[in-house]
Amino acid sequence: MNANPTVFTFADSTDLILEIPTSTAAKKESQLFSHPYGRYQAELNKICLDTVLPWLQADFSPQAKVWPSTATLPSFWELVNGTAVIVDATKFVLVPSENIDHSEFTVPQEWVDLPSWAGDYYLAVEVAADAGYVKVWGYCTHAQLKHQGKYEPGDRTYSLDASDMINDITVLAVAWELCPNEVTRTAITPLPTLPQQQAQNLITRLSNPEIIHPRLAIPFPLWGGLIEHGGWRQSLYERRIGLPEQRSVLQWLQNGVSQLAATVGWGRWNLQLTGARARSVEDRQARVTLSRRLTIAGQLYELLITPQGEPDAPFWRFELRNATVGAAVPGGFKLRLLTEDLQPFPNNEDIATNAVEQLYVEVALEAGEGIVWEIEPLPENYDREILKF
Template sequence: MTFNSTKAFADITQLYLEIPQTVQVRACEHSQSFSTLSRRWNAYLNQICLSTFLPWLREEHIPSATPWSNAATSASIWEVVNGTAIVFGTTRMVLIPTEAIDLSELRVPQEWVDIPTWAADYYLATQVNPEEGWIKIAGYATHEKLKTKGSYDVRDRTYSLDKEDLIPDLNILWVTRQLCPTETTRSVVTPLQSLTLVQADNLIQRLGNTTVILPRLAVPFTIWGALLEHGGWRQRLYERRQSLPEQWSVLNWIVNGISDLAQQAGWVQMEPQSSLAGGRGVQEQLKPVLIKRLDIAGQQYELRVLPQGKPEEQRWRFELRNVALGKQIPAGFKLRLLTEDLQPFENNEDRAITPVDLLYIEVAFNEPAEGLVWEVEPLPKNYQREILRF
C-alpha cells in the first residue's frame, strides 16, 4: 500500500492517505447489507476510512491497533450512526468520515460521546474523496474538549467544534502521548438508564421498521443510548431492519451450521472425537462444540458451549479454557451468564479463587428461545455483548 502525505494540498501538516483500489472494491461489496441507500453509503465511507487509516496507524505508530468492533458489530453500528472506532491498549479513537471538501467543523454523533462504553479519547475529522482516491485527517479533538468547548445541536444530536478549535497536525497527538501520558482526554460520562426486556422488544419492533429513516432521532437519547449500548439488542435491531432470520439460535447452529453473522463475530463449530469409538462395540453419542476465541490480557482463551444430556432436557454447559497447552486460568477470572436484560440468576457465575484448568456453568431452560448474555472478567479484547438464544 502506498501512503502519501506530501501531495500539493493547502495544508501539508495534515495527513493524506491514498485509498487503495482494492479497499474501495471491498468497501463497495461490504456496504450492500444495509437497509437504505444512505445507510449503504455511510457504511461505504466508514469502511474506506477504517481500511485506509488502520494499516497506516499500525505501520507508523501502533502495531497493536485493532478495530473496536468485528464485521458483524460494525454493521450494526453503521446501520444507525456514523463513525468507526479503533483501540490500542486502553485508548480509543473514533474516525468521523465526511464528504465535505471545505470542512468547517467536526460534528460527532452523541452516541460516541455520551454512551459510557463508546466514549473515546480522540475524535478525528476525516475527509473522504472516493473519486480522487484519498482521505485526509483534517484535525482531531479530545472527548474532554468536545464536552467542554463543543456545541451540542439538539436537532441532530451532535457535538461540534469549529475547524479553528481542532488540532490539525496528527503528529501532535503522538508527541503529547509521549510527553504527557497522564493528559486528561475524557470527561465524566453519566451512566444511562437500564431498559427492561419489554421496553427493548418494543423499541426493536418499532425502530426495526425501515420506514423509520433515522431511528437514532426517533426516541429520547437516554432510551436510544441504552438500547445501542447493549450489543445484543443493537444486533437484533440491525437484523430486523435487514429482515434477516434469527442469527443467534444455538439450536440452529447445531443443526444447520453457524450463521454468517455469528461466524463474523468469531464463532466456529468443532466436531469432537470420541476416545471410545470402535472400542469393544461401545459407541458414544458425540455432541458438537461451539467455540469462540477470546484475547484476554494478551493470552488466548476459548469460550465453549456444549449441549448436555438429551435434547429435550435443554441443558447446556459454558466453559472457559486457556488455549495454551498446560496453561491455567489465573485467579480472579470470572465466567458469568446473565438474562437477555442483564439480570443475574442462581448459580450464574463461576470464579477462579486459585489458578484452575477451566471455569464452567451449566444451565437448563424451561422455555424455548430464551436468551443469555455471557461475560468474562477481565474483559476480552474488543468485547461486545451477544445474546445467544436457546
C-alpha cells in the first residue's frame, strides 16, 4: 500500500481528496462472490480501503488496521457495504458510494445496531474510480447516527443530513488526538444468540445466490444475530459462493488444512513420538497436530489441536502455548471452548492463575459437532470460527 497518499487540493478546501493507488485502480477484486452486485460492492470497498487506510496510517497511527482482519473482508462485502478500521482503540467505519449527491450520508443498519460492529466515527466516502480519486466528504459519530439520523426500514439504513455532519475532515484528527474522552457511541441493546438449529436453517435458506440481498430477506433481529457470529457469517458466505466445508478438523488431519483456513493462520504438522513417550515400535508414529499462530498483547502464541485417545473413542486436546521456547503463558490468560451457538459446558475453560507452561481443555465430541474457541486477552485479528469435528 501507498504509505504516503497523494492528497489533492481542488474543490472545497474542507474536502479530503485522495489519489487511488495505481495498483488498486488496475486490479479487479479477485475473491469469489455469488452475484455481480456482490463483486461490485467488493470492488467499491476495496478501492475505498486501499486509498483511505494509508491516509489513516499516515495521519493517525501507523498501526491502523482492518477490523477484524483482512482475511474476513469477502464475507463482509458479500453481505453488507462498509469496512471497519481500528486505530488504537478507536473504530472508523468507511462507507463508500459512487453517489456525487452529498446531501445526506447513508449507513447500513448492521454498522450501527450490532454491538461488535458499531464504530466511533463514520466516514462518508465518494469513490470516483474513473477519475482516479476518492473524496472523504464528511464524518459523524455513532451517537449522531442514533440520535439525529433517520432510520429507513425499507433498506435498513440510517441517514444523516449533511448539515448535521462535520464536513471539514481536518477536524477529525484534532478530535481524535485532543479529545480522547469524547462520547462517540450510544448504548446498543445486544441481540439474543440464535439457537443453533435456527441458525443452520437460516444459512441454508439464505445461501441461495438468487437472493441478491440476504440482509433484507429476514427480520433484522434474526439477520443481526446470524452475521454478528463470525463463524455463521463466514459459513453463509462460503455456502453462497458454493464452497464445500472449509473447517472440518478431520479433513484437515487427513488432507491438510483448506486454503481459507491457511489464510487465517492454520497449519498442520507431525509430532514424532519417540523414546520414553513411545511404549513400543508401533507407538513410534507421527501424531498429527493442527496449529494456529496468534499474536496476543504483542507476543506470539500457538493454539494447538491434537487428537487423543483410541480411534474408536477419540477426544480432542486444545492447548495454548507461548511460541517462544521456554516462555510461559502469563497469569490471567483464559482458554475457553463453547458450543457452536456459544453456550458453555462443564470443564470448558482453563485459567492461568499464575504463569504456566500451557493452558489446555480436553473435550469429547460427536461426529459433525462444532466448537468455537476463545482466548482472553483477545488475540489480534480475532474473529469467531466454528471448527467441525
